Amino acid sequence: xxxxxxxxxxxxxxxxxxxxxxxxxxxxxxxxxxxxxxxxxxxxxxxxxxxxxxxxxxxxxxxxxxxxxxxxxxxxxxxxxxxxxxxxxxxxxxxxxxxxxxxxxxxxxxxxxxxxxxxxxxxxxxxxxxxxxxxxxxxxxxxxxxxxxxxxxxxxxxxxxxxxxxxxxxxxxxxxxxxxxxxxxxxxxxxxxxxxxxxxxxxxxxxxxxxxxxxxxx
Amino acid sequence: xxxxxxxxxxxxxxxxxxxxxxxxxxxxxxxxxxxxxxxxxxxxxxxxxxxxxxxxxxxxxxxxxxxxxxxxxxxxxxxxxxxxxxxxxxxxxxxxxxxxxxxxxxxxxxxxxxxxxxxxxxxxxxxxxxxxxxxxxxxxxxxxxxxxxxxxxxxxxxxxxxxxxxxxxxxxxxxxxxxxxxxxxxxxxxxxxxxxxxxxxxxxxxxxxxxxxxxxxxxxxxxxxxxxxxxxxxxxxxxxxxxxxxxxxxxxxxxxxxxxxxxxxxxxxxxxxxxxxxxxxxxxxxxxxxxxxxxxxxxxxxxxxxxxxxxxxxxxxxxxxxxxxxxxxxxxxxxxxxxxxxxxxxxxxxxxxxxxxxxxxxxxxxxxxxxxxxxxxxxxxxxxxxxxxxxxxxxxxxxxxxxxxxxxxxxxxxxxxxxxxxxxxxxxxxxxxxxxxxxxxxxx
Numbered sequence: 230x231x232x233x234x235x236x237x238x239x240x241x242x243x244x245x246x247x248x249x250x251x252x253x254x255x256x257x258x259x260x261x262x263x264x265x266x267x268x269x270x271x272x273x274x275x276x277x278x279x280x281x282x283x284x285x286x287x288x289x290x291x292x293x294x295x296x297x298x299x300x301x302x303x304x305x306x307x308x309x310x311x312x313x314x315x316x317x318x319x320x321x322x323x324x325x326x327x328x329x330x331x332x333x334x335x336x337x338x339x340x341x342x343x344x345x346x347x348x349x350x351x352x353x354x355x356x357x358x359x360x361x362x363x364x365x366x367x368x369x370x371x372x373x374x375x376x377x378x379x380x381x382x383x384x385x386x387x388x389x390x391x392x393x394x395x396x397x398x399x400x401x402x403x404x405x406x407x408x409x410x411x412x413x414x415x416x417x418x419x420x421x422x423x424x425x426x427x428x429x430x431x432x433x434x435x436x437x438x439x440x441x442x443x444x445x446x447x
Numbered sequence: 448x449x450x451x452x453x454x455x456x457x458x459x460x461x462x463x464x465x466x467x468x469x470x471x472x473x474x475x476x477x478x479x480x481x482x483x484x485x486x487x488x489x490x491x492x493x494x495x496x497x498x499x500x501x502x503x504x505x506x507x508x509x510x511x512x513x514x515x516x517x518x519x520x521x522x523x524x525x526x527x528x529x530x531x532x533x534x535x536x537x538x539x540x541x542x543x544x545x546x547x548x549x550x551x552x553x554x555x556x557x558x559x560x561x562x563x564x565x566x567x568x569x570x571x572x573x574x575x576x577x578x579x580x581x582x583x584x585x586x587x588x589x590x591x592x593x594x595x596x597x598x599x600x601x602x603x604x605x606x607x608x609x610x611x612x613x614x615x616x617x618x619x620x621x622x623x624x625x626x627x628x629x630x631x632x633x634x635x636x637x638x639x640x641x642x643x644x645x646x647x648x649x650x651x652x653x654x655x656x657x658x659x660x661x662x663x664x665x666x667x668x669x670x671x672x673x674x675x676x677x678x679x680x681x682x683x684x685x686x687x688x689x690x691x692x693x694x695x696x697x698x699x700x701x702x703x704x705x706x707x708x709x710x711x712x713x714x715x716x717x718x719x720x721x722x723x724x725x726x727x728x729x730x731x732x733x734x735x736x737x738x739x740x741x742x743x744x745x746x747x748x749x750x751x752x753x754x755x756x757x758x759x760x761x762x763x764x765x766x767x768x769x770x771x772x773x774x775x776x777x778x779x780x781x782x783x784x785x786x787x788x789x790x791x792x793x794x795x796x797x798x799x800x801x802x803x804x805x806x807x808x809x810x811x812x813x814x815x816x817x818x819x820x821x822x823x824x825x826x827x828x829x830x831x832x833x834x835x836x837x838x839x840x841x842x843x844x845x846x847x848x849x850x851x852x853x854x855x856x857x858x859x860x861x862x863x864x865x866x867x868x869x870x871x872x873x874x875x876x877x878x879x880x881x882x883x884x885x886x887x888x889x890x891x
Contacts, residue, residue: 245715249715346722
């Protein structure tokens with residue numbers, strides 16, 4: 230990717246929208262547009278072709294899941310567009326719907342995450358460049374609700390940590406930094422997890438996210 | 448003057464005679480006749496069904512089987528009642544309100560209990576029982592007049608010594624009545640004339656029986672006063688539940704859009720400031736100061752928002768009583784507002800809250816929409832009722848329609864007031880003045 234990342238923002242709370250613009254500009258992003266409702270976002274994406282859209286799930290007119298609907302439409306029309314869904318609550322159903330066919334360029338984060346600016350920016354960059362960023366809360370819910378409790382219980386504590394971070398969409402390098410271990414050690418844990426789950430090892434980060442999520446949901 | 452009266456009399460007389468002459472040929476007459484016949488058939492079927500099942504049920508009543516049969520009997524009676532109501536609607540045009548549908552509790556025992564306690568079923572059964580003698584009497588009456596009218600009218604043409612006699616005619620008149628004057632044209636004419644009289648009387652005889660049946664149906668097949676009261680209470684309760692769900696949703700929305708968003712933005716600014724401070728080499732103090740300033744501002748705004756939100760849930764002003772709370776409201780209003788209070792008994796907290804929110808919303812409406820220069824609030828006790836009147840000298844035109852944002856508040860108020868059996872009344876002609884009257888029971 231050349232040049233700064235171009236971001237469109239759709240968020241109906243003015244105070245949060247302004248804050249996001251300020252934060253992203255401060256961090257060297259280009260904000261192509263900041264709008265407050267889904268139709269304006271559709272037009273804006275059509276016009277500016279941003280790399281990634283940050284989309285609030287609850288927006289006018291009905292304040293239910295307009296943002297999610299708009300995001301799914303935009304995904305179908307603009308294949309390269311990254312989508313970072315942004316919400317006050319985590320609904321596992323939304324995550325499942327969004328990740329229905331692909332996890333590339335998809336993010337789903339709690340709004341609270343902006344407080345940790347660096348993590349948030351990292352997640353946004355990851356989504357913009359075709360990766361995945363799932364909120365730890367999503368992962369926790371998926372793990373908790375999974376019918377694969379037997380499989381999960383055979384993992385070691387370290388492997389569970391790696392699994393969670395992997396499911397969030399982090400790369401091996403990022404996992405290594407987070408857990409303060411070597412990248413080689415992470416690779417070994419990942420290989421173990423896939424072996425214990427009896428899954429084929431995937432190369433790219435977003436493919437393995439999808440593989441893990443499918444496994445947990447099935 | 449005399450002429451006028453006699454003309455009037457003449458028209459009325461003509462009308463009456465016309466009605467009497469036309470009546471045997473109207474659709475109504477024949478609908479009523481069919482109603483009588485079908486109703487009698489249904490009543491005989493009904494009494495057979497109810498009688499049989501009740502006998503079996505009572506014989507076996509010490510077992511569940513017997514109770515279940517009684518339950519079935521009641522359900523059947525309910526069904527007969529429904530058919531009867533349908534017939535009354537279709538043939539008589541008599542609107543008999545449907546009782547609430549049978550909604551048993553889950554499980555066999557639940558069904559049994561609900562069926563045996565079903566007032567509608569028992570009342571339908573009572574109807575069937577009372578209807579049977581009425582049906583017998585009705586059929587007897589109808590056939591005796593119609594049949595005798597028919598035989599009398601055809602007598603001169605078919606010949607014979609005596610027309611056939613049936614029912615009432617035979618009972619009421621001496622035998623030989625039809626042979627007055629002996630054979631001859633006078634004899635035939637007298638019988639023919641009797642036939643005409645019977646023919647004209649027949650519709651009214653049937654109608655008289657139907658009249659009694661209408662009364663019975665309204666009394667036993669329509670929901671009774673208790674059912675109506677229960678229904679209205681259930682409606683009010685549903686409204687209350689909906690209203691409180693709507694209130695919760697509004698509070699959630701306010702928290703979500705207001706406070707939560709404010710706090711996220713606040714945390715974000717502080718996060719940015721923190722990260723800038725963590726990098727002392729490229730520190731731009733002005734930037735950090737600006738971030739902290741806006742975070743500080745945001746925090747103060749959030750506090751104000753939270754306070755307003757909390758006040759919307761339960762106004763703290765009410766803790767000192769309705770008088771004080773209303774005085775505060777009137778004093779805070781941007782339109783000069785007179786306040787007149789006269790009540791001795793303190794209403795219950797729920798009523799105080801409703802009264803408070805009504806006045807708050809109405810004064811806010813006055814300030815926003817009425818373009819008024821003066822408003823007044825009176826709150827007076829009338830026995831066990833509290834009457835609130837909010838008046839303004841503005842442009843009027845306020846409506847209770849559901850469209851538009853300004854009136855949706857009024858609709859919400861109305862629902863709140865109705866939930867406690869109160870009354871909400873608004874008069875707001877174009878060019879004003881607007882007067883809103885709210886009656887609330889002192890104790891809800």
